[in-house]
Amino acid sequence: MSANPLRSLLLVALLAIPQQASGKDLQTSILQAQDQALSALVNIQPITESFTRGEARKQASVGSGFLIDDQGHIVTNYHVAGRAKQLMVTLSNKERVEAELVGEDPLTDLAIIKIPTETVEEFGLVPLAFTTSSTLHVGQFVLALGSPLALARTMTFGIVSNTERYLADGMSLPTGERTGEFNTWIQTDAAINPGNSGGPLINLSGQVVGVNARGAMFADNIGFAIPADTARRVAHDLIEIGEVQRSYVGVRFQPLKDWEGLFEVTKGEGVLVASVEEGGPAAAAGLNAGDILLTYGGEEVGARFDEELPGLYQLLAETEVGAEVPLTVMRRGQGRLDLKLKTVNTGRLQGDRFEAEHWGFAVKGITEQMVFDLDLQDNTGVVVEGVRTGGPAHRGKLRRGTVVRSVEGQSVADLAGFQALYEKLGDSPVVLIVQRHESQWYVLVEKNGENGQ
Amino acid sequence: MRRATVLILVALMLPGAAQARRNKAQPVPKFYAEASQTLATVEFVQEFVAGGQRQQTRGYTDGAVISEDGLILISGRVRFPQRGGSGRISGGSLPELSGFVLHFSDGREHQAEVVGFDDDMNLGLLRISDPPSEPMPHLNWRTGFEVDVGTSLRTLTLYTEAFDRKPVYSTVMVNALLEKPQEVWSLSGASSNLLGAPLWDSKGRAVGVVAEVPMSPWAGRQVVPDLSGPVGLSYERFAVWIAQTLEGETAVAEEDPEDADAAWLGVMFQPVNRELAEHLKLSSGGGVVVSRVVAGSPAAAAGLKSLDILVELSGERIDVEEEADTASFAQAIRELKPGTTVEFVREAPGGARDVVPVTLVQAPRSELHAQRRTNKAFALTVREATMDTLLGQRLDPTTPGVVVDGAERAGWAGLSGLGVGVIIQRINDHEVTDLDSFEKAMDAIEAEKPEKVLFFARFGRRTRFFVAEPDWEDESP
Numbered sequence: 055m056s057a058n059p060l061r062s063l064l065l066v067a068l069l070a071i072p073q074q075a076s077g078k079d080l081q082t083s084i085l086q087a088q089d090q091a092l093s094a095l096v097n098i099q100p101i102t103e104s105f106t107r108g109e110a111r112k113q114a115s116v117g118s119g120f121l122i123d124d125q126g127h128i129v130t131n132y133h134v135a136g137r138a139k140q141l142m143v144t145l146s147n148k149e150r151v152e153a154e155l156v157g158e159d160p161l162t163d164l165a166i167i168k169i170p171t172e173t174v175e176e177f178g179l180v181p182l183a184f185t186t187s188s189t190l191h192v193g194q195f196v197l198a199l200g201s202p203l204a205l206a207r208t209m210t211f212g213i214v215s216n217t218e219r220y221l222a223d224g225m226s227l228p229t230g231e232r233t234g235e236f237n238t239w240i241q242t243d244a245a246i247n248p249g250n251s252g253g254p255l256i257n258l259s260g261q262v263v264g265v266n267a268r269g270a271m272f273a274d275n276i277g278f279a280i281p282a283d284t285a286r287r288v289a290h291d292l293i294e295i296g297e298v299q300r301s302y303v304g305v306r307f308q309p310l311k312d313w314e315g316l317f318e319v320t321k322g323e324g325v326l327v328a329s330v331e332e333g334g335p336a337a338a339a340g341l342n343a344g345d346i347l348l349t350y351g352g353e354e355v356g357a358r359f360d361e362e363l364p365g366l367y368q369l370l371a372e373t374e375v376g377a378e379v380p381l382t383v384m385r386r387g388q389g390r391l392d393l394k395l396k397t398v399n400t401g402r403l404q405g406d407r408f409e410a411e412h413w414g415f416a417v418k419g420i421t422e423q424m425v426f427d428l429d430l431q432d433n434t435g436v437v438v439e440g441v442r443t444g445g446p447a448h449r450g451k452l453r454r455g456t457v458v459r460s461v462e463g464q465s466v467a468d469l470a471g472f473q474a475l476y477e478k479l480g481d482s483p484v485v486l487i488v489q490r491h492e493s494q495w496y497v498l499v500e501k502n503g504e505n506g507q
Numbered sequence: 508m509r510r511a512t513v514l515i516l517v518a519l520m521l522p523g524a525a526q527a528r529r530n531k532a533q534p535v536p537k538f539y540a541e542a543s544q545t546l547a548t549v550e551f552v553q554e555f556v557a558g559g560q561r562q563q564t565r566g567y568t569d570g571a572v573i574s575e576d577g578l579i580l581i582s583g584r585v586r587f588p589q590r591g592g593s594g595r596i597s598g599g600s601l602p603e604l605s606g607f608v609l610h611f612s613d614g615r616e617h618q619a620e621v622v623g624f625d626d627d628m629n630l631g632l633l634r635i636s637d638p639p640s641e642p643m644p645h646l647n648w649r650t651g652f653e654v655d656v657g658t659s660l661r662t663l664t665l666y667t668e669a670f671d672r673k674p675v676y677s678t679v680m681v682n683a684l685l686e687k688p689q690e691v692w693s694l695s696g697a698s699s700n701l702l703g704a705p706l707w708d709s710k711g712r713a714v715g716v717v718a719e720v721p722m723s724p725w726a727g728r729q730v731v732p733d734l735s736g737p738v739g740l741s742y743e744r745f746a747v748w749i750a751q752t753l754e755g756e757t758a759v760a761e762e763d764p765e766d767a768d769a770a771w772l773g774v775m776f777q778p779v780n781r782e783l784a785e786h787l788k789l790s791s792g793g794g795v796v797v798s799r800v801v802a803g804s805p806a807a808a809a810g811l812k813s814l815d816i817l818v819e820l821s822g823e824r825i826d827v828e829e830e831a832d833t834a835s836f837a838q839a840i841r842e843l844k845p846g847t848t849v850e851f852v853r854e855a856p857g858g859a860r861d862v863v864p865v866t867l868v869q870a871p872r873s874e875l876h877a878q879r880r881t882n883k884a885f886a887l888t889v890r891e892a893t894m895d896t897l898l899g900q901r902l903d904p905t906t907p908g909v910v911v912d913g914a915e916r917a918g919w920a921g922l923s924g925l926g927v928g929v930i931i932q933r934i935n936d937h938e939v940t941d942l943d944s945f946e947k948a949m950d951a952i953e954a955e956k957p958e959k960v961l962f963f964a965r966f967g968r969r970t971r972f973f974v975a976e977p978d979w980e981d982e983s984p
Contacts, residue, residue, distance in 0.1 A: 227519070228616075249520065268518060268520055269518055277520070316935075326972060328972060329968075329969045329971060330970075332968060343972075344972070444552065448605065453618070453636050454636055455637040485783065485786050485787060493775055495798040495813075495814070496777070498782055
């Protein structure tokens with residue numbers, strides 16, 4: 055074993071850890087950190103709307119957040135404040151103010167909300183500053199602030215248990231969006247419970263190192279925070295341009311582990327293309343499952359371990375939308391091949407929702423991502439988001455997840471088209487042509503007074 | 508696609524919301540974490556007439572996922588809304604059940620539909636409405652489980668929403684064997700709260716379910732005379748019923764035959780009832796609408812298309828009002844002789860008619876009757892990729908490959924992460940198109956004894972690689 059990398063690692067660790075604790079005892083450090091941080095902490099009570107039962111239903115929950123500038127911008131999770139109809143915020147001084155939603159990013163599960171600038175001034179609230187999460191160390195002391203089980207202004211204490219925890223892909227939010235593919239996670243044993251979501255994880259200097267978002271179920275003290283480096287980048291985009299723009303490529307990778315011999319590459323070179331989305335940019339570029347991607351945009355890329363995948367997906371997402379990117383792949387039996395890939399804009403994961411009240415169901419518009427995520431034929435029509443039990447559509451056996459293609463013989467192009475037809479025909483019985491994957495059939499939506507409600 | 512190595516359940520730190528992964532083990536905490544994922548609170552609406560009044564109530568029961576594509580086993584109790592502890596029903600008709608929603612403890616929610624009920628065993632089957640994008644964590648049944656008086660069994664139920672639907676672990680003890688061959692167990696410690704809850708052995712394998720001895724006037728033969736209250740039903744007791752119910756279901760969808768002589772048309776139907784027929788201005792008063800035509804089927808060759816409305820079959824009116832009737836219609840077609848030419852009358856909205864002759868062929872084999880092969884060294888069982896499996900994964904019916912039917916967890920294939928339901932298409936450089944090429948590939952690999960074996964597999968549109976690392980020195984894999 056070479057001693058050098060190990061020694062340099064130790065050196066960094068020795069420099070970094072005592073820096074915080076030396077000079078003052080732990081108790082003093084914690085008190086100073088909380089002194090700095092508590093003022094920025096907020097308890098968020100969002101009212102969100104769900105359409106999955108076929109009608110707009112209000113839902114209340116509790117989460118956490120923290121002030122990041124003197125304008126009143128607050129960082130929280132998308133699963134706390136995303137799609138909120140109304141946001142009440144309880145400040146650290148127990149005052150309640152209303153907040154507005156500024157921007158949301160389900161792909162990283164982050165959202166920005168805002169309280170009035172005057173409120174920040176009036177109460178002398180001190181925003182929290184991000185520090186980089188890239189120099190965190192396992193064992194470093196951290197504090198988690200938030201509202202576990204709605205218990206506002208709770209602080210818990212622990213250490214960083216792991217700095218690059220990989221949580222397998224395929225995670226999704228309760229609202230259905232996929233998430234978590236662009237970052238590894240900071241694992242901590244500082245107690246994190248339901249209600250902590252959106253609260254800050256801070257170091258003993260009172261700087262934000264992560265945004266608490268998840269915890270392991272049926273376990274003690276295994277919590278996960280979104281790293282500050284991801285949160286800061288997303289917060290910046292949401293505040294400055296209101297959204298996070300990402301390129302979509304349509305490819306899934308697997309790390310190469312020690313499989314290089316199976317794919318004719320040398321150890322540490324490239325990443326395995328596991329799956330290529332049919333109809334996506336990667337497929338159009340001629341990328342195949344089983345290819346080893348060696349370079350992307352002239353830059354060497356690779357992943358031997360799962361932990362390296364989120365960074366790779368982030369690199370692809372950062373490509374300028376629509377740019378033509380040169381790739382090199384190694385294809386078994388054919389050697390190195392040069393390909394050209396043109397990315398598309400990821401856009402919104404889900405469309406707007408609309409309740410066709412008289413018909414007893416709710417729909418949502420179809421975005422490009424939904425075509426991939428739900429495996430739809432194309433983006434025409436609207437997707438049934440929910441069917442009201444006992445309502446007219448329910449009687450006609452309309453089901454959630456089917457695509458409405460036409461109403462009374464008139465094609466539905468998109469959500470606006472559906473709304474227009476509802477305005478015209480909402481009071482009459484109608485026949486829908488609906489589709490689920492390759493199947494299409496008719497659904498009669500009758501006006502039905504007795505069971506209309 | 509399933510990953511074998513992910514053991515943690517990661518939940519969103521918002522009250523009531525969570526995200527889960529799969530795990531399996533014997534110690535109670537591990538069992539609890541894994542088994543919890545297969546359990547859901549089933550919420551539904553019962554509508555019934557009582558005292559001349561139409562009433563709607565919301566009901567709840569436990570349900571367990573029993574297949575990767577979202578089949579749910581529940582207690583039949585849901586059909587008897589007013590049933591008190593005495594087992595009496597205060598009168599009225601069986602309720603109409605609808606609006607099934609499954610709530611998992613990790614926050615997942617699915618709508619579901621009824622597949623069927625059995626009055627003898629008082630069990631029901633649901634299927635989730637949206638096909639899952641990856642295999643769902645489900646119960647793994649163990650057959651041949653020997654139970655005796657004193658055997659301790661594990662069970663789980665879920666707390667209410669107010670307590671975040673936290674799973675509740677408990678054990679029950681078999682205190683009497685009620686029926687031979689040991690398929691019905693009297694349980695101590697099982698309250699009616701546990702109806703529909705699975706029973707697991709100490710190794711965390713599902714062996715049965717908590718059911719209720721039916722005492723209702725609708726139940727035919729009683730499981731055990733003169734006994735009410737929860738009992739344990741062994742998996743063997745209801746396995747056949749599940750298989751038959753599923754076969755009925757596939758029959759609707761794919762006209763799956765039981766015997767080799769069944770005829771096949773290759774379409775899926777939905778009913779066109781009187782109201783819909785009226786609205787579409789059909790003169791015939793109803794029939795079936797072709798919802799899907801399977802590529803390469805006789806129906807496709809005859810030019811039938813989605814949304815075609817069929818109103819007559821060989822001179823007889825097609826009378827299909829309810830979804831259940833489409834099953835008997837599909838059955839009627841299945842009972843014809845392969846090679847027969849039948850004539851459908853097709854009616855367009857508005858009333859224009861034409862005649863479509865279709866020559867039926869022999870039905871393709873279904874998953875239930877699929878041939879299977881086991882490779883002992885890799886502890887891997889595969890089955891042929893039958894049309895119902897492929898259509899279920901939204902794949903072309905001609906997609907090559909073999910379907911993983913079982914992989915021992917600690918076997919060479921199981922350790923690579925290969926899980927039930929995925930379709931193996933290549934092993935190292937050997938293309939796998941069917942059982943024979945699978946066998947040939949495995950023979951070649953066993954002769955070569957490579958250090959690593961690369962499986963290329965798909966589940967639906969997603970593909971993935973799995974690498975097995977066989978220990979060829981080990982004589983007893």
